[in-house]
Amino acid sequence: MTEPLLSIEGLTKAYPGVVANEDVSFDIRAGEVHALLGENGAGKSTLVKMIYGLVKPDSGTMHLHGSLFTPSEPSDARQQGVAMVFQHFSLFDALTVAENVALGMENPPPMRTLAARIREVSETYGLPLDPTRIVGDLSAGERQRVEIIRCLLQEPRLLIMDEPTSVLTPQEVEILFETLRKLTSEGVAILYISHKLEEIRTLCDRATVLRRGRNVGTCDPAQTTAQAMAEMMVGSAFAAPARRNTERGDARLVLDALSVRAPSAFGTSLKKVSLTLHAGEILGIGGVAGNGQDELLAALSGELPVTPGALRLDDTPIGRLPPQARRDLGLFAAPEERLGHAAAPEMSLTENTLLTGATRQGLSQRGFLHWSRARSFAEKVIADFDVRTPGAEVAARALSGGNLQKFVIGREMAHDPEVLIVNQPTWGVDAAAAAFIRQALMDLAAKGAAILVISQDLDELMQISDRFAALNAGRLSDIHPTASLTTEQVGLMMGGAHDMEVAHV
Amino acid sequence: MDLSAIDPILLLASLIVASTPILLAALGELVAERAGVLNLGVEGMMITGAICGFAIAVNTGSPFIGFVAAALGGAVLSLLFGLLTQVALANQVASGLALTLFGLGLSALLGQGYQGIKPPPTRSLDIPVLSDLPVVGRILFSHDLMVYLALALVAAVWAMLKYTRAGLILRAVGENHDAAHALGLKVVLVRLLAILFGGACAGLGGAYLSLVRVPQWTEGMTAGYGWIALALVVFASWKAGRVLLGAWLFGGISVLQLNLQPTGIPIPVEYLSMSPYLITILVLVIMSGDKSRAPGSLGRTFHASQ
């Protein structure tokens, strides 16, 4: 056996109230794809940040090539051959591809040389990219290429990838895997963070599983079933949502060639989106991030006014109605971003009920507020949706992602909506909470509500939706019954591989 | 009315002098804003620079030392803002207002006893040949060192932002501080430096008012110039070159209205005096359609959490 490239011994990192990592040890060998597996909040990001020098461990050591490795900051880690592709938050929209790449390098060559190098590397690895383009104009997949190329230009020994496939179509995932295999064949080690088990079984040589900050074991993914890995991750079994019988009712919400101009410079405009949402069904809208999901939700919730007739609820044109008027008609929505959009972070849960419940729950009468009613409504949501919180007076920000998500979705469901629109209902939520939310959505549909679920999690949509369509560059694909779809078809609906090509191995 | 009393050459020459204080202050603020910091304390830093420069120049007899003191004074005051917003994570709008109110009080206090004094003169550069050119010589080459320093600073800031790594880092920090932090860039340090630069520039601009343009010390003498400088940054779409253009425009207007006042033009003096402010509003209205150029993290508080 070869000497490990990076060996981690007893890393511990605590934050106030939580121990993010406790006594974590494992090795990464040169030339392997090593998966770091775990639920949201299991401590994967903290561990990776320690390796990349963004966070200092409280105790424990790391050795790179056998010598002590204590990166004090990312540039230090980069100089020693560790590079990282982030899930989000590391690109600058208003800057060009080349400028973005230069910012992540220690001693970047002059811009012109750098641009040439970017072209060269991007071709070698099958990731075509124009160095002069503004990053804000790129698709999610292209943005990821910028990050990957930024790393490759430094010729790393260890490449860390944080949830790289969450923004890719199935075809793009295949191509990425080819690129990664080419890299490992050159001796590069890859630390691959994901919670997608099938993906890890296809790609990775070994997997280390984290649960609540602890290493609960290393396994060979190819030899381990997805079920077994899931149990390692979660610890105990939880009820998977039960599929229900579909009974499609009357058409409730009709989108008739809905076009919306993106409100922000780097948003995606919706182009003639048409669909009919029936009572009792869940319609799933898939697609890679940034293909118009936020705009669709805003147009449906009423935050973005549209042509009156393009949006009809039971034959009433509602395109110009503001959010509150739509709620009065029974249409509710839950946006993707919990903190700051679906809920006000600094406000208590009681106060947060007023965002959508002011009239439906009689929390305000002629403008005057009934705080006691708001509190009991908040307490009802907390009880019905199993929200773990010390009480209704706690600030939304103080809740964990999963619990706040349960509160937000629960709040909308407690209004007994006739039409419900949700965007990314289980994003960043632990498996148990995700299962709970999915079950609640299906139960609500069974009671006759019309539900539109926008999500980037294909597994989720395949599991809960009756019909499926995908958003691609602001256009909606044809709508198909979920049961009849193959992965291949879904990928093509999502826009296939865009303009990527397989690496020239 | 006698418009012939206005000498166009003198008018253009004084336009350049009149625009220099706003140009300096706006340039400093531009750098701070490109780093993502909205410092509404320009007025306070300017007036502090005005009195620091004035007092030191009077006491040492050297306008040069005065200007150095003004830059230091502005920078020290801006450091207070920097500590508040970058270390204590206070709201930038509130902190900027505090800086202005504090600076106005501080300058009034420091300025006790300096009213009605004449500062030592700041000498014009005598550039051989160029200064003697007809027309152009008087408009462009008859000024003091600060005028050329301000112009050089415009070029330097422009080149720094466009061509250097420091400029790229500054822009990146202003664009998206979370991403910059993830890449290991030192967001707080970069911003503190930008704030200090902004403070020094505002201080210089203020001292140019009290030492050259007016030249004397009166309480509240900046009279909104600092705020106009802030407006100028918006007008310039956060571009150094356009700040110069904007400063000339405002310099031109204030010089023109001053020159019109004694000509007996049938517009009351008060209306002429309010024109720079009205035109600032007008320009803001015209420019506010295009917000896309504003740095992405402008005015937002950065705290590296976990």
Added chain:
Amino acid sequence: MLKLERRPQPSRTWSALAPVLAVLITMIAGGAMFAALGQDPVEAIRTIFWEPLFGEFAFYYRPQLLVKAAPLILIAIGLALGFRANIWNIGAEGQYIIGALTGAGVGLAFYPTESALIFPLMVLAGALGGWAWAMIPAFLKVRFGTNEILVSLMLVYVAEQLLAKMSLGLLRNPEGRGFPGSRNLRDYPSAHNAEIFADTGIHWGVVAATIAVIFAYILLTRHLLGFHIRLAGQAPRAARFAGVAPARLVLICLGISGALAGLAGMFEVAGPAGQINIEFNVGYGFTAIIVAFLGRLHPIGILLAGLLMALTYIGGEAAESNLGLPAAAIQMFQGMLLFFLLAVDVLTHFRLRWKSAEVA
């Protein structure tokens, strides 16, 4: 190494304690400043904070307290509504001037007719004047997205020029022998904002300020509009999601603060100041910004902060006449107060913690 750690939710204790602590630190720093000016710091602080309330001349100073606090509170209440919604009206000084001009203008137009209707009309005109002046930045923001901070501030300078023009022109006292300034409204009973109870300092502006505090308190704690104002300030996207129209809030908040500032100006010109002249405005519109923050943007807090700030004005005057302390020292003292408040305020949202910097 000292580290800031975000609290899960803002500390209520610190939120209430921060202004008190800020006042104490300002007293210490102010004392040091007074000492640097060659004064006995303890004596100076005592003259500012103790003399006006309990000293020999308290009978004269105490009514002044209300007279000075009323405009500060009135303006600060309006500003606080906007600040809570992230709508920054910092041109209250201008709205205050215009309110005084329109209020006094209406009164003077009726001179020398006596009628009980004149004063209410002046109140209305003052509020309308301030409202209209604030509507300029509000409209420009709603229609063109223009920054309200800069526009409202520019309009202060415009208003000052208008004030000069009016005191020299339209509103000049025809019997004033050519001196600038209007007739004195104190000599015109129908227009005079007289003390309601003799020697208490309580004039109609004090009544209006009290009503404004109560109104704002109910609005912010019991009414949906107040909730929307807070929501829009804390989480603008969540506010839009909830159905708050940002434009409507801009018009409402700037409108209310403009009207209140206009009222303050009108009560001032008709009472304590007496006449329109070039030096009418003394910076209440700017000091009210400090009052609003020091009062935590909360109506009750603003009431207390307004009284405290009025005390520093009066105490400053006392220190000026008794000790020869320069007037500017008080201005700087007030500026310091806001600085220290913002600095101390970090403890409301963050915890301080010692952390070892060594790498394990």
